[in-house]
Every structure is written in C-alpha cells, then in structure tokens.
Amino acid sequence: MNTARHIAIIMDGNGRWAKQRGMKRIKGHERGAEVVRNLTVFAADHPEIEVLTLYAFSTENWKRPGMEVDFLMRLLKNYLEKETETYLRNGVRFETIGDLSRFSPALQKQIEKTKEITKDFTRLTQVLALNYGSMDEIARSAARVCEQNLPITAETLGAELESARFGPVDILLRTGGEQRLSNFLLWQSAYAELFFSPTLWPDFTTEELEEIIAQFKTRHRRFGGI
16 A cells, blocks of 8 residues: 655645735735644654655745745744744654755754754654755756766766655645646656645645545556556
C-alpha cells in the first residue's frame, strides 16, 4: 500500500480568496498562514507523514508589487516568531530550501534561529521553500558537481540537490484550481502522484487533505515498471 511519507504543496489562491471578499491581498496571505499551522499540526499527528514541504515564496515572486513582497517578508518573520511554540509543542523540525541570501539579515537570523531551536525534533519535518525555484536548485546542484570535478550523472546531480535530504515526493498537491507545477520540486517529484484541488488555499482543510491521502492509497504507483 502507498505510504504518504512526503507531501509537497503549492499553496495557491490567497490573493483570489481575498479579492472575492473585497479584501486586500495581504488578508489572504494572513489567512493562508493559519492554514499552514493547521496542516502542520495535522501532519505531525499523522502516522505516515514525515515531511511536509510548502511552496512559500518562489524565485519568481520577486516580480510582485514591492508592497506585497515587503508584507510577505514581514509575515514570514512574524510567522516564525509566533509559530515556534507550535513547533515545540508538536515536535516539528523546521527546515528550508532555496536561496536565502536575498532576504534581510533579520529574516535570515530568524530562520536560522528557528532551525536551531527545532533541530532535534523528529515527529515531522516542515520544509518551507523560500526564494526557491526547481530550475535554480538543479543549476546550483550542477555547479557543485562541477566544482568537485565529478561526472554529471543523475546520481551526482540528485545527491547535490538541496531537497535531496528530504527524499522523493509522494504526493504533490496544488490548490486554487490551476494545474501546473510552477517550477516546484521538479526533480524530487519525478514519480509523485499529482493532485489539483479547486479549493483556494485559505479555505483548504485537513479534511480535504485526508481525502487526498485516501485517494493516493488507491493509486497504482509503477515507478516505470508494469
């Protein structure tokens, strides 16, 4: 039977959720952060889920209006400060993938502080993809392989990926109705089962995730075989 060990989610729909309610886009992001908390607690209690990877800020998101980007940076810092207790209470280890160098020193410091505080927890690893793009990750992996004068193979490239330490993705979910991967975990999702939910992220629930996991159990994963 399939095991939902690693679930990765493209959290789409915050802005549209807010617009439908006559609110500013930032209100959708605020509500979306609450959903992250709910799903993290759910995943920590789930008997199978070991890794929950969330697409929080892509390399392309810098193209958004400056005010929205600034708000997202503040929201992330505040989220990590407020959610430390959630990590501690639920035994969640916090990790990131992506290039953090473009973030402010204060935000980088908060990220590293949260990692250090939670480094020994084992019930769940929550991975936030921050300033992350899969093509960028693969390119940086290739650069490291070349620096070591190693042959470029699937094995050497895969081993140097930031996300490699979290293992392959079993379920890749996108909310919000769009059906594309948007440069997210392309390598690690090579054999992932794909799910696309019409639900906007602020309305997404643990009950819907449970239903998706149940559907995942019924799928026949061949991994290239018969």
